[in-house]
Amino acid sequence: MSHVRRELLLFAVGGVLGLLVDAGIAQSLVSFAGWNIYTARIVSFLSAATATWWWNRRHTFAHRQSGRSARAEWLHWMGLMAAGAVVNNGVYLIVLEAFPALRPWPAVAVAAGSAVGATANFLFARTLLFRSRKTAA
Numbered sequence: 001m002s003h004v005r006r007e008l009l010l011f012a013v014g015g016v017l018g019l020l021v022d023a024g025i026a027q028s029l030v031s032f033a034g035w036n037i038y039t040a041r042i043v044s045f046l047s048a049a050t051a052t053w054w055w056n057r058r059h060t061f062a063h064r065q066s067g068r069s070a071r072a073e074w075l076h077w078m079g080l081m082a083a084g085a086v087v088n089n090g091v092y093l094i095v096l097e098a099f100p101a102l103r104p105w106p107a108v109a110v111a112a113g114s115a116v117g118a119t120a121n122f123l124f125a126r127t128l129l130f131r132s133r134k135t136a137a
Helices: 003-031 037-060 070-098 106-129
Strands: none
Touching (some): 003 037
8 A cells, every 4th residue: 555545545544533522521521511613613623633642643653754843733634723723614604505505415515525624634744744754863
């Protein structure tokens, strides 16, 4: 299996992990702690993005490096994932505006946004953060 295919597969696994963390924390904070949906979403996003950073650092891009300290790398990751979220939500809105017949079916626009956002996140992570191969010390 090529390096890029392996990275894509592991990135997808990390995405599922992030989704589970995100949804689990948001749902728990709203259902069990009485938080409002917006505050819960901030905490769940930060937690999920941290989990995916850890996963991708340890597994997906284990053979690559950022050249940054762990803290700086995490901050850069968070910024990249926020940019990916903007892409995701932008595609969602564009699809719903371009195809008004899909408004009763927003899941289609969510899927389109997720696909484009995930692709952007992978490319951002691979080319802007983990861009160098690790060298033997």
